Amino acid sequence: MSPGPDAIDRLSPAVRYQIANGLGWSGLRPVQALSTHAILDGANCVVLAPTAGGKTEAAFLPLLSKMDVEDWHGVSVLYVAPIRALLNNQEARLSKLTGLIGRRAGKWHGDVKEPTRKRLVNDPPDVLAITPESLEAMLLSTRTPARRFLAHVRAVVIDEVHAFAGDDRGAHLVSLLERISRIAETDIQRIGLSATVGDPDVIVRWLGGSSMRPQRVVDPSGARKVPDLYLDFVGTLDNAALLIERLYPGTRRLVFVDSRRRVEELGHRLSQRGVDVYLSHSSLALSERNAAEKAFEEGTNCVIVATSALELGIDVGDLDHVIQIDAPSSVSSFLQRMGRTGRRPDLNPNCTFLATDDDALLRAAAIIDLFRMGYVEPAAPSTWTPHVLAHQAIALAMQEQGSASHGWWNWLDGCEAYRDVSVVEREGIVRHMIENNILVEADARLMLGARGERLYGARNFLELYAVFSTPRVLRVMHGHSEVGVVDASFLQDKEQRGPNFVLAGRAWRISGVDWKGGTCAVEPAEAGSYPRWFGLPVSLNRSLCQAMRRILTTVEIDPSWSKRAIAQLQLQRESYAFLDESSVPIEEDSDGRCRWWTFGGGAGNRVLAGLLELKLGERVSSGNTFITFSNGAAASVVAIRQAIDLLAARPLTWEDASRLVDSNQRSRISKFQPCLPAAIEHGLIARETMNIDDANATVAQWKRGRKSPEG
Numbered sequence: 077m078s079p080g081p082d083a084i085d086r087l088s089p090a091v092r093y094q095i096a097n098g099l100g101w102s103g104l105r106p107v108q109a110l111s112t113h114a115i116l117d118g119a120n121c122v123v124l125a126p127t128a129g130g131k132t133e134a135a136f137l138p139l140l141s142k143m144d145v146e147d148w149h150g151v152s153v154l155y156v157a158p159i160r161a162l163l164n165n166q167e168a169r170l171s172k173l174t175g176l177i178g179r180r181a182g183k184w185h186g187d188v189k190e191p192t193r194k195r196l197v198n199d200p201p202d203v204l205a206i207t208p209e210s211l212e213a214m215l216l217s218t219r220t221p222a223r224r225f226l227a228h229v230r231a232v233v234i235d236e237v238h239a240f241a242g243d244d245r246g247a248h249l250v251s252l253l254e255r256i257s258r259i260a261e262t263d264i265q266r267i268g269l270s271a272t273v274g275d276p277d278v279i280v281r282w283l284g285g286s287s288m289r290p291q292r293v294v295d296p297s298g299a300r301k302v303p304d305l306y307l308d309f310v311g312t313l314d315n316a317a318l319l320i321e322r323l324y325p326g327t328r329r330l331v332f333v334d335s336r337r338r339v340e341e342l343g344h345r346l347s348q349r350g351v352d353v354y355l356s357h358s359s360l361a362l363s364e365r366n367a368a369e370k371a372f373e374e375g376t377n378c379v380i381v382a383t384s385a386l387e388l389g390i391d392v393g394d395l396d397h398v399i400q401i402d403a404p405s406s407v408s409s410f411l412q413r414m415g416r417t418g419r420r421p422d423l424n425p426n427c428t429f430l431a432t433d434d435d436a437l438l439r440a441a442a443i444i445d446l447f448r449m450g451y452v453e454p455a456a457p458s459t460w461t462p463h464v465l466a467h468q469a470i471a472l473a474m475q476e477q478g479s480a481s482h483g484w485w486n487w488l489d490g491c492e493a494y495r496d497v498s499v500v501e502r503e504g505i506v507r508h509m510i511e512n513n514i515l516v517e518a519d520a521r522l523m524l525g526a527r528g529e530r531l532y533g534a535r536n537f538l539e540l541y542a543v544f545s546t547p548r549v550l551r552v553m554h555g556h557s558e559v560g561v562v563d564a565s566f567l568q569d570k571e572q573r574g575p576n577f578v579l580a581g582r583a584w585r586i587s588g589v590d591w592k593g594g595t596c597a598v599e600p601a602e603a604g605s606y607p608r609w610f611g612l613p614v615s616l617n618r619s620l621c622q623a624m625r626r627i628l629t630t631v632e633i634d635p636s637w638s639k640r641a642i643a644q645l646q647l648q649r650e651s652y653a654f655l656d657e658s659s660v661p662i663e664e665d666s667d668g669r670c671r672w673w674t675f676g677g678g679a680g681n682r683v684l685a686g687l688l689e690l691k692l693g694e695r696v697s698s699g700n701t702f703i704t705f706s707n708g709a710a711a712s713v714v715a716i717r718q719a720i721d722l723l724a725a726r727p728l729t730w731e732d733a734s735r736l737v738d739s740n741q742r743s744r745i746s747k748f749q750p751c752l753p754a755a756i757e758h759g760l761i762a763r764e765t766m767n768i769d770d771a772n773a774t775v776a777q778w779k780r781g782r783k784s785p786e787g
Contacts, residue, residue, distance in 0.1 A: 083109035086116050088141040094176035095137070106296035108134040115139060115267065119292040122237065122268040122280045126300065126415050126425075131269040132166065134294070135233045136173050136203075139267075142230070143202060144177050150228035154256075155205040156249065158239040160185045161365070163205045166235070174203050185210045187362065197225055208240075208249045215255065215475050222259070222475075229260045234283070237268030238408060241279055241455035244746065247464040247493035250285055250457075254491045255472075263287050272411040275454035282457045286490025301418055304426040305444055305636035309437050309644040313338065316401055316430045317345040320379060323428065327396035328372065331381045332413050334402055334614075341606045342401065343381045343581035355581045356382040361558040364580050381581075384409060395419070399428045402436030405614050406453050407446045437644055439616070442623035444636055453617060459495040463760055466505050466751035470515065470524065470532055478521035501756060508753045531750060551595045552579055559584070559598065562607045576604030615678030616700040618770040624701065625675040628652040659781045660774065662713055670705040670716060674777075680770025683728060686736035691719040721782070724775045733762035733771075 084092060084104050095101050104112065107125040114121045115138035125131045139153055155170060157163050163183055170181035182201030184193065186209070196204070197220060206214075215222045232253060240246035257264045266283040273279055276293040284291055310316045320331060320342075333339045336357040346353040352375060354368035372380045384404070395417050404410050410427065418425030429444075431437035465488070472479040472487055479487075485502065488494060494502070506522070509515040513525040524533050552559040560579050575586040584598035628649055633642055654661055655673065662672045674681055678700045685698035694709035705716055737758040745764045749757050 083112045086112060086141075087137060088144040088177075090144050090177045091137055091141045098176045104137075105130045105134075107131065107294060108137060110294045110296055111135060111267075112138045112141075114292040114294050115265070116141065117290065117292075118265065119290045120266040120280055120284045120287055121292040121294050122270065122273070122276045122283070123294040124270055124273065124276060125296060126271050126418075129271070131271075132169060132235070133173065135267050135269060136170070139231050139233070140173065140177055140179065143179065148202065148228065148230055151200045151202070151204045151225060152228050152230045153203045154211075154229055154232045155181075155203055155235065156208060156211070156232060157205065157235045158207070158245070160187060160207060162235060163207065166205060170203055170205060174201075179203070181205060184214070193220070197221065200225060208245060208252055211252050211256075212248070212471060215252075216471060226256055226259050227261075229256055229264055230262060231265040231267065232256070234266070234268045236270060237279060237283070238270045238273040238455050241273070241282065241457040244461065244464055246282075246457050247461040248467070250282065250491055250493050251464065251468050251488055253283070254285055254489075255475075255487050257286070258487055263289055265289060271415050272408045272452055273455055274408070274452035275456065279455055279457065282459075282492040285492050301424045303414060303418065304424050305429075305447075306427075306638065307429040307437070307440050307444060307634070307636050307641045308431070308638040309640040310430045310432060313342055313401070313432055314345065316432060317342060317349060319430060320346060320399060321349050321351050323399070324397045326377045328375060328377075329379045329397045329399055330395050330413075330416055331379055331399045331401060332404070333381060333383060334404070336383055337606050338401065339381050339383055340578050340581060344578050344583075344606075346379060346381070347581050352378040353581065354378065354380045356380060358383065359562065360560040360580055363558065364560060396423065397426055397428065399430060400440070401430055402432055403429060403440035403443055405439075405616055406620065407443055407451055408453050410443050410447065411452065431641070434644065434648055437641060438624050438627060438648060439620070441627045441634065441637070441641070441645060442620055444634055445623045445627060446619065448634075451619065453619065457492070458763070459492055460497055460759075460763065461493045462497055462501060462505055462752055462756050463746040463748040465494050465497055465502065466509065466748045469506060469509065469522070470528060470751070473515060473522045473524055474533075478518075478523045481517055481520045481522055484522060504753050505751060505756065509751050512750070514751055527750075531747075550589070552584070553595050553597050554584070554599070562596070576601045577607050578604045579607060614700075618675075618677035618680055618767070618773060621675040621677050621701050625655065629655050660778050662716060664710075664713065668706075668710055670710040670713060672703045672705070672716070672720070673701065674703060674774045675701045676774035677767065677770045679765065679767035680774055683733050683736070683766045683768060683771035684723065684774060686766075687723055687728070687732060688716075688719050690735070691722060692716070720775070720778055724779050728768055728771050728775065730759060730762060730768055733766045733768055734758045736766070737761045 084095065107123065108130055111121065111123050111134035115135070123131050123134050125134065142148070143152055155166070157166065163185055167181070167183050174181045179202040181203040182196045183205045184196060185207050214220050214225070234240065234249065240249050253264065253266060264287070266287060268279055268283050276295065280291045280293055308319070310319060320329065331342065333342055336359050339355055339357050343353050343355040354372050356365050356368050368380060372378055398413055398417050400413060404413065414425050414427040417423065429440040431440055468488060469484060472484045506515065510517055512527060514528040514531065515522050516525040551561055562577070562579065577584060583601040583604040585601040586596060587599050588597040627645065637645065654663055660672065660674050662670055664670050674684070676684070678698065681698035681700065681703050685696045685703045688703070689696035689709070692705070692709040692715065695706040696709050697704045697706070739754070745761050749760070752760065
């Protein structure tokens with residue numbers, strides 16, 4: 077569909093006037109013209125455009141036009157973002173856009189104080205910027221008249237929609253959309269914004285849920301700037317710090333690192349070299365992050381070192397360069413990061429990879445390879461989320477102060493997050509919660525039971541606002557100023573092993589820990605060790621692992637590779653020469669172990685390793701690129717081949733994966749697991765930790781190799 081010359085003419089006279097005079101534009105960008113058609117046609121849509129490509133205006137100009145023409149009043153548009161920092165960052169922009177036609181925007185999240193909330197309730201803004209967790213809290217609050225406050229919602233704009241789609245927060249979000257549509261008694265228009273998503277048609281259907289509106293993907297396509305990519309092998313973080321100091325002097329550089337610990341380590345090393353450096357990660361105090369972002373915006377020769385939190389559309393000024401230490405775990409993440417650059421007409425998007433080890437070098441090369449092929453991972457939102465359904469059943473019981481036993485599902489009917497949860501499973505979940513006193517049924521209504529109160533009510537009420545649990549952390553205080561937070565387990569170790577650690581790029585000495593109050597008092601120190609935070613191992617997807625295999629088995633050299641990268645990758649290619657013998661070879665090593673080189677991805681390999689261990693009766697473990705057979709499992713390559721052949725006899729199912737869940741050592745996947753019957757809980761753990769499709773793809777590859785002459 078072409079933008080058409082009439083897109084701007086469809087907007088209200090007031091909006092057209094302000095585009096020319098308030099914004100000073102000569103017209104609309106292609107994405108804005110296309111989205112104007114889609115939104116004014118009443119469609120639910122996903123709007124795709126690069127970072128700083130005008131997506132916010134693409135959504136809000138036609139919505140403001142509808143607000144103007146149809147005379148919407150009260151909170152009529154919700155702007156939902158995945159993190160508070162993005163809401164804070166967009167506040168001025170939304171206020172400017174709404175102010176063009178004499179309307180107002182407001183903000184509501186955990187940092188917004190009660191007096192401000194009361195003012196918003198008493199004098200509602202036209203656009204409310206909010207997180208899903210704050211929406212849930214509002215619906216459950218006895219102090220906020222949520223029904224009256226949200227009764228006039230006509231549209232919801234979800235920024236960075238890809239950040240929601242792939243996890244539990246997405247299932248929670250689309251559940252909230254259904255509940256709000258019931259409160260507003262209208263078919264709310266749903267608009268997702270993203271720079272990078274591999275399956276936009278799936279996302280727009282997922283957002284739509286019970287909505288009867290048409291669905292559109294708004295993708296202007298067209299020629300985009302060719303990015304400048306560079307991949308170097310530096311070997312150590314020290315060498316990376318040296319290069320960052322010397323690379324691109326006189327510019328603003330954003331450096332992405334894969335963990336908070338390494339952000340602290342690199343930031344500290346750069347600081348010691350005299351670099352004007354600022355840090356940003358989720359465990360730093362808001363004041364620290366705000367100060368860093370403000371200083372970075374105003375500086376001209378400086379570096380900000382950050383985790384993935386700065387992937388999202390938070391504006392930190394006109395960046396010159398993005399530097400990636402090692403590699404992210406997906407092409408989507410890489411595109412988000414690189415998209416922070418290239419906003420000026422004279423500057424291309426760019427990314428410099430500095431790999432500190434062989435694995436990171438190979439992964440970075442594979443990401444560049446997939447990018448060249450035009451590949452972006454699908455977000456693949458789940459349609460089977462029984463734990464979030466349990467969360468919603470409890471929330472509705474509290475929202476309604478007793479939800480109708482046979483009517484609570486009406487609030488969620490049509491929600492895509494539960495499309496594959498059967499009626500039997502849904503009823504089984506509620507029955508299990510009643511039997512375990514999480515819910516009680518009285519007078520045909522469901523209410524929170526005694527165990528439910530202990531788990532999710534009273535002092536633990538905050539547990540119901542969010543679908544995620546967080547590990548216990550302690551606030552680090554220097555006098556009256558908060559520096560950030562560290563994991564409690566880390567501080568317990570520090571009390572035993574030494575009192576100094578680094579946070580916010582500075583060294584601190586522990587002067588006291590108040591375990592009951594959850595605080596740690598510190599004073600400046602000369603040096604310290606780097607903190608650790610709770611985290612999970614990175615599980616790479618099959619597509620990325622297959623690209624890594626491609627890099628190892630070809631002789632091609634990408635123009636982005638430095639001489640050092642070429643030399644190091646050539647050494648890897650030589651050491652992986654055995655991959656030429658088979659598409660999925662089994663290799664014996666000198667330690668008496670066998671490795672099956674699947675390059676199948678962590679979640680798919682986990683399925684195969686578990687099922688093979690059941691067949692062989694000995695230890696089989698999985699990684700992203702291989703499956704390891706140890707002890708008796710490695711005694712016979714013939715037996716391993718036979719066991720794999722047996723797996724290949726039929727397609728693997730989720731029932732197969734569920735068999736691998738140990739009833740006595742169940743993983744903590746969700747804080748709502750106590751709400752689930754055992755069989756459903758096992759199925760949840762399997763789906764959250766394994767991937768049947770990837771496992772079947774690897775088995776199919778094995779079968780093809782066995783049929784070939786060299787197999």
